[in-house]
Amino acid sequence: MHDPAHFLPSFVWRAARDGVIQYANPWACRYLGIPFPELVGRHWNAFVHADDIAPVLDALRQMRNGTLLRNADVRLLRNDGTFRWHTLHLQARRDEEGQIGDTVGVAIDIHECRHAWEMYEASERRLQAAFAGARMGAWEWDMKTRVVRMTAQLAALYSFPPGTEAVLLSEVWDRVAPEHREPFQRKLTEALRNGGPFEFDFVLEGDQGHRRWLRMRGHPEFDRHGVLARVYGVSFDISAQRADEDRLSLSERRYRALVETTGALVWSADANGEIRPSGGEWEEFTGTSPDVLSGWGWLDYIHPDDRERTHQAWLEALREGIARTLTFRMYRRDGVYRMVQAHAAPLYDDKGNLQEWFGTTTDVTPRYEAQAAIEARSLRLTVAMQAANIHIASIELATWTLSLETGGERQITETLGYEAALARVHPDDSPTLDRYVRSIAAGEDPDGHFEFRVRNRHGEQWMQGSALLQRSKDGEPLRIIGSVIDITERKHMELMLREAGRRKDEFLAMLAHELRNPLAPLRTAIALLQKDEDGDAHMRDLIDLMRRQVEHMTRIVDDLLEVSRITQGRIALQLEPILVGTAVYHAVEAIAGMVESRSQNIQVDVSDATTWVCGDPTRLSQILVNVLNNASKYTPEQGRITVSVQADDESVSIIIADTGTGISADLLPKVFELFAQGERTLDRSNGGLGIGLSLVKKLVEMHKGTITVKSPGPGLGTTVTVRLPRLHHHERHSALALSEQSPREARKSLRILVVDDNRDAADSLAMLCESEDHVARVAYSSAEALESAPLLQPDVALLDIGLPDIDGYELARRLRRKGDRTPLLIAITGYGQAEDRLRAQSAGFDYHFVKPVNVESLLKLLSSLTITRS
Structure with missing residues (x-):
């Protein structure tokens, strides 16, 4: 035997x-x-x-x-x-x-099974690389303002109305499915705490209960103090992918178990073909006792469509007496038919007589499902490319040949050499693109997307994409796979916006300059009036009021020039303890004239006169005056404005209500947007630039407070509530206070040359210098200054830059030759941006003051100078 x-x-x-x-x-x-x-x-x-x-x-x-x-x-x-x-x-x-x-x-x-698995893995890697390169929706979270800016694709994914570009962060998070919100917040918090790029999936609650899976990829950005400032990233719909992965996951687990063990069902049969199952695997597979399967009972567990064919094949094997392999579908205990392969071998005795059959039945379903999955995924990839107009490029590094798959109604595949492909790129962009590609081929990981222009029959097109390096199992670079999309229309819009932004900056700079010129003599004149200590108290109060309003207008002009600085919250506060009641009454005093001129009634209720907050006095005044100004502007004559203060242990609320025109429901969510205004009508003629409430909101948030605007509707008035953290008695001493000015030291009298084509500005500035016991001479042009300088031999020259004949830069070079130290040159100009200061420094100026000049700072500088006269 x-x-x-x-x-x-x-x-x-x-x-x-x-x-x-x-x-x-x-x-x-x-x-x-x-x-x-x-x-x-x-x-x-x-x-x-x-x-x-x-x-x-x-x-x-x-x-x-x-x-x-x-x-x-x-x-x-x-x-x-x-x-x-x-x-x-x-x-x-x-x-x-x-x-x-x-x-x-x-x-x-296991050769066929392994080959199918390798094909499946290769297809999976290619699919993942293609989708990793396709950016379906981009977003940016501003963690300081809690505002989310998004692309149109992302807005569509979140079911926001068409045209939505920015929403509150809470609106985005509220659309996460309720059961996913806690893990979403936990994963996001952990990712932001780690500080690196992150990626996770979540379920989005859509309209009418429709749900979809999204994949989020993001990168946090921290400011120089280590505080989270922004988070950038992309999100795209992976609902179909998740469904496929869930279905394939079960098949993959079964397949792994099948590879790890033989998984074969062993059986034998007599010479007549009646089968005898052996072992407990049969009962585990079919859920039926082996006795039921014995003989010809196993045919009842074959799929009806395969039963007769399998029966005839088995009878043919019995007649021929040779080994056979049969493939058919067989019922499993869970109600599913599995594709199996049965290998049967005849056993003969020494005399050549058929004794019995020996065989194994193996579940080969994963092999067939893997092939079906490959075909299905290939079809989905093709459909996705056509829908998103994605072009997939693949560079074989062994030969440096490029294959380009172009999505559309008819998919086109093109193969050409790398150099020939690079020749189609715009000459200005090809070196950068070549460096990007070769850095990926070298194993580097360049950040971000690449952009380039191509020339074809459609003209010049802008393309954007990203790429990944695919390696072999040994880690050797095989190919670069990338995806590109046409961004020509978006690029044209960016260029238009950049040009519009440039023109806006030029306009604001010129506007600020023109506003600063009349402010300069006003500030100087007020400083001179303040030196008159014999004036009565009423006059001093008026002078103080004028000084506050000029300072307030100066700050507004500075903010107007730096709109980008305002929107980014980069205004520096000078904090000190502030009595809320005092701040409220000063603000009411500032707009009292406007209220009186409109015959309006204003009521103030400050129940607790000892309520303190920590803030910037000027900025807090700016907040209240701006809100009160709006209340008066949009309240009709004989209308009523009320200002009240309420406080608890944690915060102070300043509530300003009016009986004015109110705010419509569609405008109410936009009142804090920059340059946002309601519709102007004949009875609303006092419109402004539309930056008021936007600036107010950011200033309130910089004070760690909140501001809300409520209105029942048009004609029903508006209520604005400013809520600030309360400063208690024991905390006031730790708040930042303004330092007392040190007593002035004895100084020498200086010879000062003042040059400005604005006679009021020049004369008032000279008078201010003379009030400090300096000798001042005025010149209204560069030619006059060059004539006066040799006679006066000034220690200091205060020069306007925008002179009509010879500008201040050239005048500075002529007044002080190279190597000389006198006169000391101080620029007095309406241009105060960074490039203006750099240009003044290169022209030889020692100091740079922006109109209207801070009188105290200028006088302090002059008093500190010790100049040795020749």
Whole structure:
């Protein structure tokens, strides 16, 4: 009687401790193409692929350490000279002394299964690379203002109305499905705390209960103090991908289990073909007792469409008496039909009589499902490219050839050399694009997208994309896969916006300059009036009021010039304890004239006169005056304005209500947007620039407070509530206070030349210098200044820059030759941007003051100068 392995339709051998083959079953001999007598005595490594010998030796080595069973995936040489993948199950046997003697190996052919898996993995990598390069929706979170700016694609994903460009961060988070909000917040908090790029998936609650999966990729940005400022990123719909992954996940787990073990159902049959299942695997698979499956009962568990075909194939095998492989669908205990392969081998006795059949049935469903998944994913990728107009480019690094797949109604694939492809790129962009591509090929990871222009029959087109490097299993670079989209229309819009922004900046700079010129003599005149200590108290109050209003207007002009600085919250506060009641009454005093001129009634209720906050007095006044000004502006004559203060332990609320025109529901959410205004009518003629409430909101937030605007509707009035953190008695001493000015030291009288074509500005500035016991001379032009300078020999020259004949830069060069130290040059100009200061410095100016000049700072500078006269 032969060993059962003699009839097993699988590769079986036994080798001695030194690796010499002692036994091989007929199946192995037929596979190797070597008769059994010639096979015995040869070493097993002669039939194993050279790259797979090491894993086998490693498995044998571990077995000798005490483990008697090991598996290894190897390639075995077939009789036709090809190698096929097998799972090699090794079992060591001990000799009579307990030492490991020979080793038995059983090899199961997994070549087709492994090939299908490799195809599946390759397709998966390519699909992931393509979708990683496609940016479906971009966003930016401003963590200080809690505002989200987004692209149109992202707005559509979140079901925001068309045209939505910015919303509050809470509106975005509220659209996360309720059961996903807690893990969403937890993952986001952890990602932002770690400070690096992050990625996670979540479910979005859409309209009418429609849900979709989104994948979020983001990168946080911190300011120089380490405080989270912004978060940038992209989100795109992965609903279809998640559904596919969920379906394939189950198949992949089953497939792995199948690879790790043989998973075969073993059976035998008599010469008449009646099957006898063996082992408990059959009952575990079908959920039925082996007795029910015995004989011909197993046919009842084959899919009805495959049953007759399988039956006839089995009868044919019985008639021919040769080994057969049958493929069919078989019922499993969970109600699912699985694709299986049954291998049957006849067993003959010594006389050549058929004795029985021996076989195995293996579940091969993953092989078929993997192929279906590959085809389905390929189809989805094609549809996605057509829908998003994505172009996928692939550069084979071995040959530097580029393949371009163009999405559209008819997919076009084009292959050309890298240099030929680069020649289609605009000459100004090709060097940058070439560096980007070669840095990826070198294994680097360049940040962001790449942009370039191409020239074709449509003219010049702007393209944007990103790319990834695909490596082999050994880590060697194989190819670069990238995706590009046409952004020509967006680029044209960016250029238009950039030009509009440039014109806006030029207008604001000129406007600020023109506003500063009349402010300069006003500020100087007020400083001179303040020096008159004999004036009565009423006059001093009026002068103080004028000073406050000029300072207030100066700050507004500065803010108007720096709109970008305002929108980014970069205004520096000068904090000190402030009595809320005092701030309220000063603000009411500032707009009292406007209220009186409109015959309006204003009521103030400050119940607690000892309520304090910590803030910038000027900015807090700016907040209240701006809100009160709006209340008066939009309240009709005989209308009423009320100002009240309420406080609790944590905060102070300043409530300003009016009986004015109110705010419509569609405008109410936009009142804090920059340059936003309601519709102007004949009875609303006092419109402004539309920056008031936007600036107020940012100033309130800089004071760690909040502002809300409520209105029942048009004609029903408006209520504005400013809420600020309360400063208690024990905290006031720790707040930042203004330092007292040090008493002036004795100083020498200076000879000062004042040059300005604005006579009021020049004369008032000279008078101010003379009030400090300096000698001042005035020149209204550069020519007059050059005539007066040799006679006066000034210690200091105060020069306007925008002079009509010779500008202040050239005048400075003529007044002080290279190497001289006198006169000291001070620029007095309406231009105060960074480039203006740099230009003044290069022209030789020692100091730079912006109109209207801060009188106290100028006088302090003059008093500190000690100049040695020649």
